[in-house]
Amino acid sequence: MSKADRPDQPNASARFNEEAATYTVRGSGAPDIEAGVAAIRNVLKTLPVRPGVYRMQDARGDVLYVGKAKGLKSRVANYTQVARLPKRLQRMVSQTRSMTIVTTRTEAEALLLEAQLIKRFRPPYNVLLRDDKSFPFILLRDDHAFPRVQKHRGARRAKGQYYGPFASAGSVTRTLNALQKLFLLRSCSDSFFTNRSRPCLLYQIRRCSAPCVGRIGEEEYGELVADAKNFLTGKSTGVQARLGKSMSEAADKQDYELAAVFRDRLRALTYIQGSQTVHAEGLGDGDIFALACNAGQMCIQAFFIRGGQNWGHRAFFPAHTNDVPEAEVLSSFLVQFYEDVPPPRRILLDRDLPEAALIAEALSERAERKVEIDRPQRGARKKLIDQAKRNAEEALERRQAESTTQGKLLRELAETFELAEPPKRIEVYDNSHIMGANATGAMIVAGPEGFRKNQYRKFNIKSGITPGDDFGMMREVLERRFARLEKEDPDRSSGEWPDLLLIDGGKGQLSTVCEILENAGVHDIPVVGVAKGPDRNAGRETFHMPGGREITFPPNAPLLFYFQRLRDEAHRFAIGTHRAKRAKSLTTSTLDEVPGIGPNRKRALLMHFGTARAVKGAALDDLERAPGISKTMALQLYDYFHPHG
DSSP, X not given: OEETTSOSSTTTTOOOEEXXXXXXXXXXOOOOHHHHHHHHHHHHTTOOSSOEEEEEEOTTOOEEEEEEESSHHHHHHGGGXXXXXXXXHHHHHHHOOEEEEEEOSSHHHHHHHHHHHHHHHOOTTSOBOSOOOOOOEEEEEOSSSSOOEEEEOSOOOSSEEEEOOOSSHHHHHHHHHHHHHHHOOOOSOHHHHHTOSXXXXXXXXXXXXXXXXXXXXXXXXXXXXXXXXXHHTXXXXXXXXXXHHHHHHHHHTTOHHXXXXXXXXXHHHHHHHHHHBOSOTXXXXXXXXXXXXXXXXXXXXXXXXXXXXEEEEEEEOOBSOTTOOHHHHHHHHHHHHTTTSOOOSEEEESSOOTTHHHHHHHHHHXXXXXXXXXXXXXXXXXXXXHHHHHHHHHHHHHHHHHHHHHHHHHHHHHHHTTOSSOOSOEEEEEEEEETTEEEEEEEEEEETTEEOGGGXXXXXXXXXXXXXXXXXXXXXXXXXXXXXXXXXXXTOOSSOSOSEEEEESOHHHHHHHHHHXXXXXXXXXXXXXXXXXXXXXXXXXXXXXXXXXXXXXXXXOHHHHHXXXXXXXHHHHHHHHHHHHHHHHHTOOGGGGSTTOOHHHHHHHHHHHSSHHHHHHOOHHHHHHSTTOOHHHHHHHHHHHSOOO
């Protein structure tokens, strides 16, 4: 739980001094370990013996690595002792051409700043928390006489109590359903609440107490809110006792219908207690982490315990962990993880960390209260750690089994389509529109680890496309995509260039794409067009390649299923993008484009004339008579819709 007024940034009060310490090497910027060492030594001349953060940068200024130090000078000096460095860091030094230094007041501040910069720059030589999606919370609002309970993601700006994190949206949904059944709290928006004249369906199915129409008073509703807060903080025993007492009193008064309501709520509470409570005596609020490693891959399993209740668990697979010690991976993971998530009072780990005290100090500073990091040796907490460890090992085994299957599919794909090696980045393109309206393009990305959703891209079709001109839409999407690639990564060093393009279409689409790539000077990216089978039957697709070659697969071929998954994902993403654009267009009008017409004047015009079309066709005298519209504004409106020829 966290207060809304708590600063989102862990070091909001800290002040940092950033100095760009740069050493430029003439030439192409190709890896050269002597040039890298020379750049680092040049920076050492002016480095202070103070805590801080350093960034290693290549010849283009891209960040290679972010590190923190208690003493910057001695820490950075270690990189000049190349023979003592592991191969991974030797490669990093060979690419280094400049450094940026940020000094801090304490090492704890440096640790927090390091996590911020790693999240911002995502350097290739840092351990990265790959899953960067925000965690869901439950928000109980405080800015209304009848507080609303809702799911929340993102910055915690709204006034109220936040409960979380939850491991998944499903965990939040289950808990919200429980809150509705148990405490009958409203979940509707304030505008919906204000405009109700009779109870909604949730009241009929006993999921809401209908405060919108006065079926419950403010004081009684406040008691329900207090019970919900007790439940979310693990104090459900008192809630259970109150429900039991209310049920007995209603039964004594022979109000059996009310007694049945309390009985159902009591059953719901008992069920939730049985499904969420874990054996964590005395733990209260805590997070549990365990790490498993096998064949160079690592998995970190997290359990979230709040008020003695299990709010879900999630497996994480950090990136860039090759040749990195396990303790260093877990330390880096923890600081990055709590960059966006408020740390609980207690964190339990399956191993000792050399920097555990420093991490606890940094997280305590961020949370503005004490945070403890512990490794249980016995008892119920040790059992929780063992459970998390087993889950981590099983999740890693599943991941590796899936990777093996995925790797086999990609090798088969490379052989079938005569690629030099299995593709690491596959881009799939699709378009969506209705008779040319709200046209959008979509690109999804897949690779050995599956779909890379943070790499997906949307394209609003900007040029005037003839309705139904899929070729024209594909041309615009690909021209914009490869023009940007050429501008941002001309030497193809970032891994953003695709190894294979999949196009939803047959020979016509394929020839258009090949022409676009040829005009862009791109000659080495394989392209495959996927044409739907007769009567658009799945399983009878034809795969077209440049030169006229066509390939079909047996209906039960695993590679065919893989291509269908890729195509369906691209179609899903394109349709979702199109629907969002179409929904937005339904809420806009031509009045939005008129200079000086804000929401209030727009509302007044629509209330007076009825529609935007009526405003557009109105005479000047009619516009002047509209409430809130001056003669000057009326003339401006009239001139906008009736430009002088």
